[in-house]
Amino acid sequence: MANIEDLKEEAKKLLREGKVKYIIGYGAGTNGWPAAPLFIKKHEDVDKLVWNPTCVHNLVRFLVDEKRRKARQKQPDKRPVGIMVKGCDSRAVVVLLQEKFIDRNDVYILGVSCGKTGVVDDAKLSKKMGGKKAKKVEVDAQDRFVVTTEEGTVEAAAEELLAERCLECKANFPVIYDVLSGEKTKRPLDKPFGSLEKIESLSAAERWSFWKEQLDKCIRCYACRSACPMCYCDECVVDSINLAVTADTTADEKAQRIRWVQRSAESSENLIYHLVRAIHLAGRCIDCGECERACPLDIPLRFLNKKLEKEAKELFGYEVGFDSALPALISSFRDEDPQDFIR
Amino acid sequence: MAEDYEPRIVAFLCKWCSSAGSDLAGVSRMEYPPNVVPIQVMCSGSVSPLYIFSAFNKGADGVLVSGCHPGDCHYIKGNYYARRRLNLVKKLLEYIGLEPQRFQMSWISAAEGTKYTQIIKNFVKELKPLGPQTKMRRNP
Amino acid sequence: MEKTLAKKSFPQWIKKLGSWSVYIPRKDKEGRWNYVEADGGEVGLEVLQTTLPPKKILFPQREVFLEFAMTPAGGRETLEVKEVLPDVKPTVIIGARPCEARAAWLLDKVFGGEFRDVYYWKRRDQTSLVGFACTTPPSENCFCTSVEGSPHSEEGLDLLLTDLGDKYYVQSLSPKGEKLISAAKDLFEEPKPEVKKQVKAAHAESEKKIKRQLKDARPIAEKLKGMFGSPLWDEESMSCLRCGICTYLCPSCHCFDINDEIENSSPLRGQRVRTWDTCQFPDFTMHSSGHNPRPDKAARLRQRLLHKFQYFVQVYDKFMCVGCGRCITLCPVGIDIIKVLDKVRENGA
Numbered sequence: 001m002a003n004i005e006d007l008k009e010e011a012k013k014l015l016r017e018g019k020v021k022y023i024i025g026y027g028a029g030t031n032g033w034p035a036a037p038l039f040i041k042k043h044e045d046v047d048k049l050v051w052n053p054t055c056v057h058n059l060v061r062f063l064v065d066e067k068r069r070k071a072r073q074k075q076p077d078k079r080p081v082g083i084m085v086k087g088c089d090s091r092a093v094v095v096l097l098q099e100k101f102i103d104r105n106d107v108y109i110l111g112v113s114c115g116k117t118g119v120v121d122d123a124k125l126s127k128k129m130g131g132k133k134a135k136k137v138e139v140d141a142q143d144r145f146v147v148t149t150e151e152g153t154v155e156a157a158a159e160e161l162l163a164e165r166c167l168e169c170k171a172n173f174p175v176i177y178d179v180l181s182g183e184k185t186k187r188p189l190d191k192p193f194g195s196l197e198k199i200e201s202l203s204a205a206e207r208w209s210f211w212k213e214q215l216d217k218c219i220r221c222y223a224c225r226s227a228c229p230m231c232y233c234d235e236c237v238v239d240s241i242n243l244a245v246t247a248d249t250t251a252d253e254k255a256q257r258i259r260w261v262q263r264s265a266e267s268s269e270n271l272i273y274h275l276v277r278a279i280h281l282a283g284r285c286i287d288c289g290e291c292e293r294a295c296p297l298d299i300p301l302r303f304l305n306k307k308l309e310k311e312a313k314e315l316f317g318y319e320v321g322f323d324s325a326l327p328a329l330i331s332s333f334r335d336e337d338p339q340d341f342i343r
Numbered sequence: 344m345a346e347d348y349e350p351r352i353v354a355f356l357c358k359w360c361s362s363a364g365s366d367l368a369g370v371s372r373m374e375y376p377p378n379v380v381p382i383q384v385m386c387s388g389s390v391s392p393l394y395i396f397s398a399f400n401k402g403a404d405g406v407l408v409s410g411c412h413p414g415d416c417h418y419i420k421g422n423y424y425a426r427r428r429l430n431l432v433k434k435l436l437e438y439i440g441l442e443p444q445r446f447q448m449s450w451i452s453a454a455e456g457t458k459y460t461q462i463i464k465n466f467v468k469e470l471k472p473l474g475p476q477t478k479m480r481r482n483p
Numbered sequence: 484m485e486k487t488l489a490k491k492s493f494p495q496w497i498k499k500l501g502s503w504s505v506y507i508p509r510k511d512k513e514g515r516w517n518y519v520e521a522d523g524g525e526v527g528l529e530v531l532q533t534t535l536p537p538k539k540i541l542f543p544q545r546e547v548f549l550e551f552a553m554t555p556a557g558g559r560e561t562l563e564v565k566e567v568l569p570d571v572k573p574t575v576i577i578g579a580r581p582c583e584a585r586a587a588w589l590l591d592k593v594f595g596g597e598f599r600d601v602y603y604w605k606r607r608d609q610t611s612l613v614g615f616a617c618t619t620p621p622s623e624n625c626f627c628t629s630v631e632g633s634p635h636s637e638e639g640l641d642l643l644l645t646d647l648g649d650k651y652y653v654q655s656l657s658p659k660g661e662k663l664i665s666a667a668k669d670l671f672e673e674p675k676p677e678v679k680k681q682v683k684a685a686h687a688e689s690e691k692k693i694k695r696q697l698k699d700a701r702p703i704a705e706k707l708k709g710m711f712g713s714p715l716w717d718e719e720s721m722s723c724l725r726c727g728i729c730t731y732l733c734p735s736c737h738c739f740d741i742n743d744e745i746e747n748s749s750p751l752r753g754q755r756v757r758t759w760d761t762c763q764f765p766d767f768t769m770h771s772s773g774h775n776p777r778p779d780k781a782a783r784l785r786q787r788l789l790h791k792f793q794y795f796v797q798v799y800d801k802f803m804c805v806g807c808g809r810c811i812t813l814c815p816v817g818i819d820i821i822k823v824l825d826k827v828r829e830n831g832a
Contacts, residue, residue: 029817030817031624031812031814031817031819036722036816037816038722039721039722061724062721062722069779123513200438204437204440204441204442205440207438207439207440208439208478211440212440212478219535220758221727221728222726222764223724223726223727226724226725226726227724227726227815237393239766259744259745260393260397261400262481262742262744262756263740263742263744263758264544264545264744264756264758265544265758266481266545268400268479268480268481268482269400271439271479272400272479275396275436278435279431279432279435282431294728294815296534296813297515298515304438304439307435307438308434311430311431311434315431315434316427330427330428330431332427333420333423333424333426337430339426341433341448342450343449343450343462481746482746
């Protein structure tokens with residue numbers, strides 16, 4: 001994996017010269033996961049930055065927070081924010097630029113390349129270590145993972161521990177950056193969308209029972225929505241809070257207020273919530289996997305969004321997160337869009 | 344299932360073409376099954392995926408979205424957006440295992456009263472053997 | 484009452500509890516534990532932490548309060564409202580961790596007192612908790628001993644079982660516990676004299692194994708009183724995603740939302756429903772005027788910590804946090820409540 005000394009030097013310079021407000025990067029974690037998001041305001045703290053295969057988090061979510069913070073200030077500091085991004089994360093920045101949610105001047109992108117590997121999956125790591133806490137994960141010269149626990153080190157081939165999404169990675173180095181740390185090596189891709197085959201090959205009845213079983217687990221904590229950088233709507237369609245209830249609000253008004261989805265975690269409501277979220281992310285989801293990682297009940301959410309990513313590519317030739325000048329998927333069309341499903 | 348099961352279809356019809364086409368069917372006294380709840384929208388491009396999910400959530404057995412033929416949209420491009428967006432909705436619903444016959448889209452012009460009746464007749468025929476829709480329905 | 488139960492008799496005891504609804508922890512095929520209804524299946528007794536705590540049984544994610552409908556009567560429509568109280572069979576939760584039972588005991592204080600929550604108590608009165616003393620900490624992040632709990636705490640439990648190798652030492656802590664023992668009297672034996680010493684040793688051992696400590700929790704509670712405006716909250720909440728997992732999965736968190744769910748708008752028919760909610764969502768404190776007293780993450784993180792470690796102490800003289808460590812293990816960005824409180828303790832020092 002990339003050695004980020006050059007990136008740290010750049011970060012120190014940016015902070016010393018006051019060119020950025022603060023830097024969002026990865027630092028050491030405390031609860032057993034070796035990495036956690038870190039916010040650096042002073043150049044002396046830059047040495048706390050780390051880069052290793054446990055840096056799974058998509059930090060682009062914090063750009064949304066930054067925008068909200070600026071909106072609340074009377075005289076906002078207009079300097080950009082520095083952010084460490086992996087290849088996948090950089091595609092999220094591209095989507096935010098594409099939607100004009102942020103300006104290119106709002107962000108100074110410190111890109112890191114994943115080289116020939118990627119980040120580890122916490123479930124796979126835990127299984128491999130037999131439940132022992134991993135203190136450190138590194139990549140050796142042969143691109144194998146080396147995991148250090150209290151009791152020693154264990155080696156593993158990359159495929160054993162890599163996150164599922166890394167096996168279908170489309171961008172192992174950032175597609176947009178101001179500085180880049182690491183090599184721009186192209187990775188031989190596993191079959192793109194290969195992970196979907198298992199579900200697509202099931203019959204309709206089997207698919208239904210798979211999704212029903214998974215979505216019945218949902219407790220509607222909305223962690224998936226909170227972790228996603230693209231879910232930045234101030235008012236989400238499932239919350240429907242824009243009816244201010246006062247003493248004079250009639251029962252009729254309350255009854256007729258638009259409630260697309262009920263709050264309770266019932267089978268049908270959970271399904272509608274997740275379908276709505278998947279459709280709202282069509283052409284916007286870049287498969288950072290944060291939704292699935294955040295979910296406390298381990299619902300395989302990536303497979304919902306991935307399906308639409310595949311259809312966008314195969315039906316409409318649309319690739320997400322590479323070109324910020326592209327129009328959004330669902331507010332554009334081609335004359336040759338398929339219409340065989342229309343009677 | 345019961346012999347007297349009648350599927351309920353919610354049809355989102357664009358005002359300028361499809362809804363007019365359904366009116367033509369009515370005015371010309373053409374017979375077609377009464378299973379449809381027609382909802383007039385200004386343009387098929389204004390149909391949000393939420394309407395479709397919500398229709399199924401409230402108990403619709405089938406949902407139809409119908410608009411003007413490509414090139415004839417009153418708002419020039421609306422039906423092209425619909426064509427793309429609703430294709431994604433259809434793929435998503437099939438992916439989670441909903442029967443593909445339940446969601447349909449069609450191009451029906453203001454002159455095609457006959458086509459409207461045929462679409463509805465076929466729709467009802469395809470839905471009857473599937474039985475009531477319980478997968479997305481609230482409190483089935 | 485104290486007895487011992489041979490481990491091989493344990494499954495037979497469960498079988499004799501037919502007149503109770505029995506909940507046990509079970510592993511699913513991906514290795515995750517959760518409380519499910521025992522249906523004659525195996526009872527897994529390895530020391531573990533379930534994802535969802537037993538509060539989901541006492542305080543379900545969705546609870547119907549009442550049903551309403553407009554009914555035509557004498558040519559006019561009238562609104563009929565019907566209260567819906569939970570109809571609960573006697574229930575027993577087997578395998579609760581002492582911290583989770585302690586959380587139930589804390590919830591009893593919140594939902595009891597001067598204004599009793601009738602829905603909660605309908606379930607609580609019918610529910611017995613059978614706890615297993617933790618021989619090893621179920622989680623890397625357990626710290627129950629730091630918040631006045633312990634791996635063999637009795638609060639909230641009706642029976643406490645301590646693993647002694649080939650048998651369990653069974654302590655009955657309430658009439659409900661005695662009832663559970665009498666359901667299979669013959670399986671239980673009088674404890675031999677050396678057993679008590681073994682139990683004491685086992686309990687002391689288990690306390691030593693707790694890996695994480697929060698030092699000086701009571702002084703921290705005092706210090707928090709003066710830290711409402713501290714910039715510490717802003718720094719510590721920078722990486723918070725306000726996903727709500729910490730509160731949804733906390734055994735003692737109990738904030739809820741009440742909504743009218745309309746099944747049919749004409750004629751009007753619907754239910755008033757209580758669902759889980761969390762102080763971590765931005766619109767939790769949204770007023771109908773549009774003002775929000777907790778508009779940012781700093782305010783919400785502060786709220787969570789003050790509620791658990793200061794307000795509850797002030798009102799009930801107990802920590803609301805039971806030290807199960809779920810919030811630490813499951814936080815997607817690694818916000819660690821122990822580390823934050825360590826910073827509180829050192830603040831200004």
